[in-house]
Amino acid sequence: MVSLFAYIRGNNDAAVKMNMTAPVLVNIHPRTGHLQNSTYVVHFYMPQKFQRNPPLSAEAQPVELPQHKYAAVRRFGGFMDDSNISVQLSALKKSLKDTGRDKSSASNQHSGRALLYSAAGYNSPFEHENRVNEVMLWFD
Template sequence: MAAGLSFFKLSFLLSLLSGGSDLLIPISRPGSEVVKFPPSCNRIECPSYEVIHAANGYEIRRYDTTVWISTEPIQDISLVDATRTAFFQLFAYIQGKNEYHEKIEMTAPVITQVSPSDGPFCESSFTVSFYVPKKNQPDPAPAENLHIQKWSPRYVAVRQFSGFVSDSSIGQEAAALEKSLEGTAWANAIEKSKEDGGVGSDSAYTVAQYNSPFEFSGRVNEIWLPFQIDD
């Protein structure tokens, strides 16, 4: 039973090994709303959120404080390759390679924060993070070459899409989210948050992935644009 569970965890964390597929079909299409809740979150723990607003092509969520265990930034030209490298570190972490020698339950999503390079053939910076289960968040286990991110409450503009994440299309999905937000108060808030050096200023966008590589239908991925609104 334990061996089967470990295999499931590894297969989940290595979902980007299936990258390279170009079958990125947006779930959100003209005349339809985004999916409100990733189905995989009915099976494993995900961070809770409140939907603030939904429109064609995007959704605005509010997340409370969350804790993530993150890799150091990885320099690469490929999001898929960088995330593959990072996933081995995260898998070892949840299997007990941490200072507490503690095994940790699988959660979703696994996220990749993307800071693109200035040129088309230059390396970008990718930070890959695992959502720490709520029971571990008061005292998350430290680990070598990983660091803990404690996120303050924040808003996130979200675009969902299906299929397997690939390098050839992820930029198009991020651009589509920005396009759908044009002319809205949310776009202004995102820009202000970046200019002020607040939430979302450390990356261009974040890619969230929820599914095992063995799930070929009903896959849900997301582009995130985090931001803050002054109360």
């Protein structure tokens, strides 16, 4: 995330500073059963004026995210971290049990890699109250 923050603060080939956008989307690719063994890919949405021609950087690359048809979403407050993402994801999965939209229906491919879920944060890191976050299971 430090590389992305540096990118929007002007550490790019055009030395362009950009406003922070929301949400900050984190795709989580589990390797084994626990979040500490996962790979996290953090995405900032490009401001509209840079979407066609984003400044380049060796440390941050623009990507187009795949379009999923559906998502099951659970909203929660506070600061996102491994423990509360895990708790919220478990609660979301439990709410989907026996709906036909549980484990077997979740999208398992994202750019050729397994993707079970994402987390999104909507607040500035400097906001301490009324924070809004979400965990998402994607469906196609």
